[in-house]
Amino acid sequence: MCGPACTARSSRRLGAYDDFAHFAGRLCLPFIDVEALIRATREIFEYPMCDRDPLPFWTRGRVTLMGDAAHSMYPVGSNGASQAILDARCLAELLASRPAQDALAAYEAGRLPATAALVGSNRTGGPERVIDLVAERAPAGFERLEDVVRPEEIAAVTQGYATLAGFAVRA
Ligand SMILES: Cc1cc2nc3c(=O)[nH]c(=O)nc-3n(C[C@H](O)[C@H](O)[C@H](O)COP(=O)(O)OP(=O)(O)OC[C@H]3O[C@@H](n4cnc5c(N)ncnc54)[C@H](O)[C@@H]3O)c2cc1C
Numbered sequence: 001m002c003g004p005a006c007t008a009r010s011s012r013r014l015g016a017y018d019d020f021a022h023f024a025g026r027l028c029l030p031f032i033d034v035e036a037l038i039r040a041t042r043e044i045f046e047y048p049m050c051d052r053d054p055l056p057f058w059t060r061g062r063v064t065l066m067g068d069a070a071h072s073m074y075p076v077g078s079n080g081a082s083q084a085i086l087d088a089r090c091l092a093e094l095l096a097s098r099p100a101q102d103a104l105a106a107y108e109a110g111r112l113p114a115t116a117a118l119v120g121s122n123r124t125g126g127p128e129r130v131i132d133l134v135a136e137r138a139p140a141g142f143e144r145l146e147d148v149v150r151p152e153e154i155a156a157v158t159q160g161y162a163t164l165a166g167f168a169v170r171a
Helices: 004-008 017-024 034-039 081-097 100-123 126-137 151-165
Strands: none
Touching (some): 017 034, 081 100, 100 151
């Protein structure tokens, strides 16, 4: 999926305060005037949220894809560059141990489904789903986080994502 913002615009272009004033107005910090801070900014850039549906294949002959070209995803969960690094590690290990054609096939068989799962998870917030959960349950704010969401619920979301993303230390 690639939203209209992605197809119609560059991934980095000048924006305007009015584009996101309705969000900025909701930010309330006791020690800073958020609106004044943003309005005082000379240049505002916009980075549209966009990704792509997983591709059916990455490899043709002796050419394959990796990184964003293979699996651009919403930028949540400190991913994107991290997945490109995991691609590179996987590919380097395979190329060092078997013929190129076999290595490319094994690389795609391992990394394409793994990254496709992340593209899907990132569309629903990835590990940052915890923030949505808290906002849904406590729209008016809260005093103690543990009154809103149990530590096990947080762990289930964040550790589940870490496993999916290949960040889980044990994995
Ligand atoms: C605002 C923002 C924040 C991000 N934060 C994070 C984060 O916290 N953690 C994280 O893991 N990821 C993050 N990412 C995502 C991350 O930057 C990308 O996933 C990562 O850079 C992808 O690496 P890549 O090498 O696949 O592609 P790129 O970094 O896009 O590299 C592709 C390169 O190819 C070059 N190129 C393009 N066309 C041609 C051509 N025809 N000939 C020669 N060269 C060409 C481009 O100039 C570019 O240098 C963020 C991205 C953005 C925009």
